[in-house]
Amino acid sequence: MKITLDELQAFATVVDTGSITAAAQQLDLTVSATSRSLARLEEKLKTTLLRRTTRRLELTEEGRAFLHSARAIIDSVDSAEEQMLARREQPSGRLRVDAATPFMLHVIVPLVRGYRERYPQVELELNSNEGIIDLLERRTDVAIRIGQLKDSTLHSRLIGHSRLRILASPAYLEARGQPQSVEELGKHALLGFNQPETLNVWPLLDTDGEAYRIEPAVRTSSGETLRQLALEGAGIVCLSDFMTERDRESGRLVQILAPDTLDMRQLVQAVYYRNTAVSSRIASFIDYLVEALGGKLPERRPAEWAAAAK
Structure with a gap:
């Protein structure tokens, strides 16, 4: 019996969220359905991917090795779907955005409504971290960073100052x-x-x-x-x-x-980690920020920023 994409997504989401319950909520499934998907995957692979304790789930060595392949497969499928949707100019799928709390609250949050009205098929996931995060480790698509950049492996685009x-x-x-x-x-x-x-x-x-x-x-x-x-x-x-x-x-x-x-x-820049062309989701979000803010961070109220982007 072959492994299904749903089983791979269940496994990766359990790892990302830290629990089967949280994964089920994110996948909009029941806890029992998520648990069964994980069990079927382990049965098909004839190995234990996650070690269950009373307090948490831990990846086994086999699970850690398989997770890399599972994510590569999921990303490939997402990319294929994204390319087809991009041809119809309809960015779609989950977009993970990270920014420090002040920028998230005072700049991004007031723009979310307008962005969602323009791109209703994009599912935004907004996270706030005060320090510099590893985009790959945190599964982040685009991060807003303030100040000079030190990581030369990241692509960047100036949002403003x-x-x-x-x-x-x-x-x-x-x-x-x-x-x-x-x-x-x-x-x-x-x-x-x-x-x-x-x-x-x-x-x-x-x-x-x-x-x-x-x-x-x-x-x-x-x-x-x-x-x-x-x-x-x-x-x-x-x-x-x-x-x-x-x-x-x-x-x-x-x-x-x-x-x-x-x-x-202070320089305000959007950074992302992609070796190839920018995904339509990332491009749509960064373009919207630049358009809404006029290429800089003007001194006007958030409501006016949002209005400017429509």
Whole structure:
């Protein structure tokens, strides 16, 4: 009896999700049906692919070796279907997108509705990671990365750029006073990142004319956490325009040291790992971002971004 594509997909999805229950939900099957598919596959291969314990599932050595082949087969079938759909200009299938939480919330999420209206056959899977991920390991099709790229194996396309500003809430400034010079920042609660340290270099110059590096009173891995801390009056932050524009417009955050702030802009790029032509799903998403944002990250509200893409 030959192995079926459904059995391969069940196996790969169980591995990706970590459990038969989660895999069944993702595949829109019952738990028993997913379990039977996995059992049939192991029976046909005459080997155990997954070792079941009371707490989790673990790949056996045979399972690890077979997983690579199974994914290659699934990807080949997906690619064949994609090529046929592309000929009818109908991108289809699952598109896994990864971005840091702030960019996901403030830029991508407001654009999802418009994208789905244009490409209803694409199934979006949105994931947020604050650090740099391995696209192959995480099964990610396209990731949005902010700053200079270090991985030369990735293809990239510039989405835009976003300016950095020094910000604080009116409540904090009322309680602690507004710094009038870069030197006075040392007397304040400065909020920054735990990694990488380059994110704690602000667009200012110190007394020696060197880039101003802060020693954060509070560190976090997420820019969105920093934004919330600043809104709560916990200290002064340096954040990108794409996530603070509405806060500045409403007065919830106020720019400080504007005359001293250098015009430093972060690159925003879409990256993907493909050795051949870009898939229609990836191309449709990146093209939509570029079109919606006008080739840059303009200072306008998310609703206006979405309207611009229609």
